Amino acid sequence: MKITVSSLKEKKLSKDKITMLTAYDFAYSQIIDSCGIDIILVGDSLGMVFCGYENTLPVTLDQMIYHTKAVVNGRTNSLVVIDLPFLTYHVSIERSIENAGRAIKESGAEIVKLEGGVTMAKTIKAIVDASIPVMGHIGLTPQSIHQMGGFKVQKERDKLLSDAKAVEDAGASAIVLECIPESIAKEITDSLTIPTIGIGAGKYCDGQVLVINDLIGVFDRFTPKFVKKYTNIKANIQNAVNDYINEVKSGKFPDDQHTFK
Ligand code: KIV
Numbered sequence: 587m588k589i590t591v592s593s594l595k596e597k598k599l600s601k602d603k604i605t606m607l608t609a610y611d612f613a614y615s616q617i618i619d620s621c622g623i624d625i626i627l628v629g630d631s632l633g634m635v636f637c638g639y640e641n642t643l644p645v646t647l648d649q650m651i652y653h654t655k656a657v658v659n660g661r662t663n664s665l666v667v668i669d670l671p672f673l674t675y676h677v678s679i680e681r682s683i684e685n686a687g688r689a690i691k692e693s694g695a696e697i698v699k700l701e702g703g704v705t706m707a708k709t710i711k712a713i714v715d716a717s718i719p720v721m722g723h724i725g726l727t728p729q730s731i732h733q734m735g736g737f738k739v740q741k742e743r744d745k746l747l748s749d750a751k752a753v754e755d756a757g758a759s760a761i762v763l764e765c766i767p768e769s770i771a772k773e774i775t776d777s778l779t780i781p782t783i784g785i786g787a788g789k790y791c792d793g794q795v796l797v798i799n800d801l802i803g804v805f806d807r808f809t810p811k812f813v814k815k816y817t818n819i820k821a822n823i824q825n826a827v828n829d830y831i832n833e834v835k836s837g838k839f840p841d842d843q844h845t846f847k
Contacts, residue, residue: 589624589665591697591719591759597624597792598781604760604793606667606783607801610636610653614798615660623664625783627699627795628654630669630729634807635799642728645671647685654693667721668695672729675700679712686713686720697759701727703749707756714757722753725787726765737810739765739786743773750774750782762795763787765812786812 597604606625609615610632618626632653633645647670654668668689675682686698697719700706710720725740740746746766753761760781763771768788775782775790784791796813799805803818833839 588663591665593624593665594760594781595779598779604781604783606793606795608632608795608797608799609657609660612656612660615657615664618798619661619664624793625667625795626657626661626664627667628657628669628693628695629699629797630671631797635797635805641731643672643731645669647671647674647688651689651693654689654695658694665697666693666695667697667699668693670698670700675706675709675713679709682709683712683716683718686718687716690718697721699723699762701729703745704752707752710753710756710758720756720758721783722750722756722758722761723764724749724753724761725763728764737765739767741767741770743770746770747774747777750778754778754780760793763791765810786810 594604604624606627607618607623608627608629608631609618610628615626628650630642630645630650632649633639633642650668650671654666658666670686670689674685689695689698698713699721700710701723703722703724710722713720724746726734726737728737731737750761758780760783761778763774763782763784765786768790771782771784771787772790775792781792783793783795785795797805800809800813801816803815804820806820830839
């Protein structure tokens with residue numbers, strides 16, 4: 587069944603855990619959609635795991651739209667979320683609505699995600715008022731990496747609670763909680779009517795999200811504590827490529843089966 591923005595609140599009410607994974611292209615989108623994932627997030631993490639940047643700051647809206655179009659082409663039932671990249675929703679409310687509108691119109695995604703709590707409440711409300719659903723993102727917000735002094739667990743309980751409440755009151759449909767202690771994530775989850783989706787926020791959130799490249803073991807520049815690697819695709823790819831190199835060099839490939847006579 588197609589997951590829509592309204593399915594998210596229903597899932598929270600029925601205590602059906604929400605599953606979300608990132609994808610950045612058609613093939614991965616098709617694979618994870620076929621497994622029945624609820625939400626595919628085209629995260630600006632693509633800057634790090636797809637492009638190899640140090641952080642997410644250089645990612646542009648055009649890059650986000652390009653990758654999201656490919657993901658939308660690969661999905662059937664999952665809800666597709668597009669991240670608004672750094673500085674596309676900070677300059678003015680008008681520019682934020684324009685950029686959120688471009689993200690949705692040009693990519694085919696159904697909801698935008700943006701980082702920030704109390705300070706972003708007015709922007710979230712304006713985007714929602716323009717009929718564009720928003721997913722919030724608080725706690726460790728990678729676009730503020732320099733201000734936060736690195737990728738660190740965020741532990742200020744009162745700030746986190748007021749950020750979460752501000753995002754809900756502004757009209758967001760769901761909220762990502764990144765890198766916060768489990769007990770605070772539980773308090774936030776219990777106090778909100780919109781679903782919380784955790785990454786490094788413990789088991790009490792209404793859903794979980796991971797970066798696909800982390801989960802399948804193709805990104806190993808660094809591995810945060812919250813990442814569980816479910817397989818080691820990097821080793822599989824290396825084995826296949828080594829076999830190919832050896833077979834080409836030894837003349838075993840191409841054999842008759844793979845040759846036109
Ligand atoms: O960009 C991203 O992939 C994200 C997730 C880590 C939540 O924001």
